[in-house]
Amino acid sequence: ACGGSGGSSGGARDYIHAVGSSTVYPFATAVAEAYAKAGGGKSPVIESTGTGAGMKLFCGGVGASFPDVENASRRIKKSEFEDCQKNGVKEIVEVQVGIDGIAFAEAKTGPGFKLTPVDIYKALAANPFGKPNTAKTWADVNPSLPAEPILVYGPPSTSGTRDALKELILEAGCKTDPAMEALKKSDEDKYKATCQDIREDGPYVDAGENDNLIVQKISQNPKAIGVFGYSFLESNPDSLIGIPLNNVVPTYASISDFSYPGARPLYIYVKKQHLGPIKGLQDYVNEWAKAWGPTGYLKAKGMVIAPADVQAKSAEIVKSMTALDPSTLK
Amino acid sequence: MSNPRWQTPAALRRIARRNAAERRFRLLGLGAIALSLGFLALLLVIMAKNGLSGLNWSFLSGSDSTDPHMAGVWGAAKGSLLTMLVTIAIAFPMGVLAALYLEEFAPRTRWIEWVEVSINNLAAVPSIIFGLLGLAVFINTAGLPRSSPLVGGLTLALMTMPVIVISGRNAIKAVPPSIRDAALAVGASKVQTVFHHVLPLALPGILTGTIIGMARALGETAPLLMIGMRAFVATPPGGLTDPSSVLPMQIFLWSDQIDTAFVENTSAAIIVLLMFLMAMNGLAIYLRNKFEVRW
Amino acid sequence: MILSAVLLAVLALGLAGWTFARNKARLLYAGRGSMHSMPVYHGWHFALWIVLPGLLAWGVWSVAMPTLVNGSILADPAAAALPADDMQRAAILSEARAIAADPSVFAFDPLSARLADPIRVAEGKWGTIGALLVLICALAGGAHAWTRVRAGFPARTRVERVVMAVLLVVSLMAILTTVGIIGSLVFEAGLFFKDVSPLAFLTGTHWSPANAHGGDISANFGAVPLFWGTIYIGAIIAMFVAIPLGLMSAIYLTQYATRRVRGWFKPLLEILAGVPTVVYGYFAALTVAPKVRDFAAWIGMNNPSTESALAAGLVMGVMIIPFVSSMADDSLAAVPRSMSDGSLALGATRSETIKKVLLPAALPGIVAGVMLAISRAIGETMIVVMAAGASANLSANPFASMTTVTYQIVQMLTGDQEFNNPKTLSAFALGLVLFVVTLILNIIALRVVKRFREAYE
């Protein structure tokens, strides 16, 4: 919303408004509820828009018609930060609230895959190491794997989980080749295309925004692999098991200490300029800090808690509300 | 001494065959209806099976929550109610007046033809496109608050108005010209004729169309996705500009929840929504039957 | 503040004027034909002349006032601190205005709190001037109209002219909405087509916005698979269900059913169209899709997808049944009874009459109905969002997962996207295509129906 004519609603707002990631949404709603129950005031409104669309709203400007908090399943991008600045959103507080693991999983009755990022890269990239992908079965990728057809259900192109898949797994597998490092220096675009593009000829199936459905599909289809947020794996222990990557099984512990390669941090971004005018915003952020600890309820909701040092650092930020240093962004 | 030409074995066989074909065709028709309604019944039974146990007072009076046992539909229902209020307050008068103009007063010019084509077309434009329009006009240009029943209602009003215009025109057309002649012949002006006679007589028909249009708007989700109503709102909206959800959106949000206990909630909310809709449809049918005049 | 008050005052004046003028006109009545219009029309005429000029002045002033107030503010020393950027400046000013209206509001920017007082003063000044102006306009209008309360004055004709103008303006809303839709779609789609060639968009067979980066991204925005998915689900599979069931239902209801049966079944059938699509979507995803998948596995498909064109299409077909049946119903009813009488009187059976005479005669109407139903189906969103899947597959296999135009619009506008990115903008280009296609389908259908109706009138 361009501030120009946004005057009509420029007045007060007596609730907190958060937008952004659908991954963070379940946790944010839980925090909002606890905040409201603790007598903090009217229940915050949490909109599930996706990280990027949320950023656009968040950075739209300062005032009652713009959200106070952005939930993100990735860090804010430099371009987004600049947009914020341009619209007068000067100081943004970045708080890491926890971790989400992108879990690879199969049905309990599955063949028992053991994979590495390289295997996955070779199986799912559109052009592994610059050549078109011809792999049909897992054995084509790595002879030690079962000769089952490659079939991976994963998030759609519009999801933050998909970005994490590309950056954390595919790119990691890709970078094992030194030639790629070189390519990164010479031709950034080409590097991105080679290391991050996902094949579209069938083995990777876009399963839609609804992670529930992916879970169902995997449990019905023993030969398929699913990619989704760790919380889904945790809440379906009867039907699914995690697939080890680099011999690390996706468990709560392995994700929280980042030994599992598919771990990514979750953030909330808070508009500092709103701290005064929006009643209870500080309390709401404090509520996050209460909730993300090892005994907090977010753990029960399926969030992976951050390591102690990250928690301490985040708690410090929450207390002092130090603004984000843009020089660390890319 | 009956006619021998129609009594030959060949002729009798032929008639028997044709009568059998007749019966088959008739059964086919009955089958088609049975199948269609069977599907409806199946849908209702499944929803009832999954959801009836979840329908209790706390569900009906609560609002959205992350805890499936605490979650309820009142917040969303109130959002729906406010949204519908806005929709009907705008779409009904505008729809009726436009229908009156087009049917009774409009000169047959190219311009009016464009208006007619637009209206008929708007009635069939995919609802999601109205969402895009609502986003562009009401939120981005007019700066109205996101996620609010006000914007939702305005967007749905744009969508519902053509439906009301079309049904309104049909209802107006159904008022026999002899009534207009009668009024004109005692010296009523055209405007008097229309507002004293035609409109009151067409009103039941217009209302029926309006209820059906409103029922459609009540069940609409896609355009509201675009204007920020896909949100967690744990307090029922207090006014038209408060953020809120609506019933179908609540169903959509719950259907995506990890916790399988939400399946019951989703189905229960569906039952609530369907009851609303059936009540509205029932009312429309009642009105239609009660006021249907055979001229 | 004062402006809202003056608005009420104008309305009150109008009401008073209505009473005065009507009473004055009554005194003029001297028996039949002595007056052109009934006294109450004089009342309305007078009231309109007060209220309309007042409203007009009020509207103009409401638009102009913020500019005038801003002008006064910028002269204030506190305004020197305003940032240069237009957008920020406007945001602060609008906030300051809010604080001026309601001091309890908290300031997001300290500057706006400081500006609130000058704003209050300026608003008071300009508001009073505006209020006077509005009152003057209203009274001037009233004075003009007062001279017209004469026996021969055609007040009714004048009032009716205003009524007609209101009706006309309201009717133009439809055009306005259409223009709004086209405008907003074309504008954003135009930005999209700066990066992506329209030809590649409309004819390319490769849809992968996710992999669109680097120089030439046109190749990633080939929308044909989306169009195909849309057509396959909405126009092929759904119609496979809806046409036979809808048509046969309509035939049974119009030709065979007794009035009672028809009275019950027709509304029941219409409920199918009234069920919200999100319910269908849920039902499709949860109940129908797994069954379809089981069936696919049973007929020997390897690893069938849970999300299938077939599941979405089947459910959509059911949803569409009432559309087809009610259009077919109308068309069959529009065939004059004399047609079926002619056939029956020759000794044809009912079904022969239906197949050989009624259906051919009603065909144009039925075709038009099917087209309207298709346009409804291809615009349907929630069912595909919940049950069709996201893969841009160009396949004829009904058990494959496919995606549609509407699905992509929802994804692109609610997913993790950078703004002003072709990915997001593509939603508007897709919306434009969808709009144009339904427009064409509808225009054709309306033409056909019209010609068909004329043939029997």
Added chain:
Amino acid sequence: MTDIKLQARNVDVYYGQKKAIDNVSIDIDNGLVTAFIGPSGCGKSTFLRSLNRMNDTIADARVTGEILLDGEDIYAASMDPVALRARVGMVFQKPNPFPKSIYENIAYGPRIHGLAQGKADMDVIVEKSLTQAGLWNEVKDRLNDPGTALSGGQQQRLCIARAVAVSPEVILMDEPCSALDPIATARIEELIDDLRQTYAIVIVTHSMQQAARVSQRTAFFHLGVMVEYGETSEIFTNPREARTKDYITGRYG
């Protein structure tokens, strides 16, 4: 003394391009019943409706020539069609009461023209009109029943009463009995005979017998042309034109 109420001079009526009435001139007198007869589609209704500008309501109908009511051109710009229709009332083929009470049916016209000063006044008008239409005794106890609940013949008399209630000067009737049974028809015919004392009456009928029974003047139309006009008794016994004679003796129609 001739007492000309309505005068048509060289009237043509077109529907779009099609000429439905071709150069008709006729004088209609006070105190008489004038009948228009002729085969179906010959333009009787069209001409009748142009006498009180009811044709204005048909988008593509166009009237040329002059029609004078008491010497005043009814198509002149200064003539308000609304006022005109209050002076030249009309009764239609199918009885078309408003779906309101009997009382309201009659009261509607006087009310919009402001003919009554209050309820008592209106009651008088209603009673008088219903009495003139010969309906008062039948309905006086149920003035609040809907007009549509009356029998066909009663409905038609209600419509006549409605027309009479605004005290018109001329009453036009377009086949007022064609939807009625013989007994109701007879009642209406009597009524017409009564009314002609007060009003100039023009009646369209497809039944020559009816024309012979109720009218004093008859005009015979054929294919848009007025073939013959004169005393009813003359026309039926001694038509001047061959076409009239053929029609009257049942050669066609």
Added chain:
Amino acid sequence: MTDIKLQARNVDVYYGQKKAIDNVSIDIDNGLVTAFIGPSGCGKSTFLRSLNRMNDTIADARVTGEILLDGEDIYAASMDPVALRARVGMVFQKPNPFPKSIYENIAYGPRIHGLAQGKADMDVIVEKSLTQAGLWNEVKDRLNDPGTALSGGQQQRLCIARAVAVSPEVILMDEPCSALDPIATARIEELIDDLRQTYAIVIVTHSMQQAARVSQRTAFFHLGVMVEYGETSEIFTNPREARTKDYITGRYG
């Protein structure tokens, strides 16, 4: 020698509760044209339609009494209405050709009844029927034109040809000329006179003149009752009943 084709015995017809035909008995002879006349709504069409069970198609119509075709009860369970209607054809008030080619209009009936053994056979039937209906010369060069493209009178003759094509024994006509102009009417009347050599013909008409011109027997209906039935010349010159006389002399209707 009397040659009775159709015999009605104490026929009542009801629409729901309403009795539209009250105790009508009549004999209809081969080789003659029988006319039904009477004021509008008296039940002519209703009775005509019960003669070939077309009333079956009206949901709430009910026929009691006996109607015998060649002595066989047409309402008996053993009588197939489909075969019956092929034997007792019908022509309607408004010409209603199917929206198909002229050829197909005629061929439709013979085809569903399997009366032709192949194309050549069908061609013969079509030509013969059109010739009988006096239409062959006008349409023989454009058999593939749509039947709806013909003029009204031609359309009505096409409908007669269509009825004739299935070789019925009786032809019922319900006001077959009321939508036609006088010239077309004259053609149809001639045709009826030709056809009666081959078929028993029953015609409903609202025009007494027409009844007088084409029929040999006339039945006069009034309010659902058959008031009088006899030689046409008798009925018109010397009616036995007062009601008949009133009607014929134009007292009502």
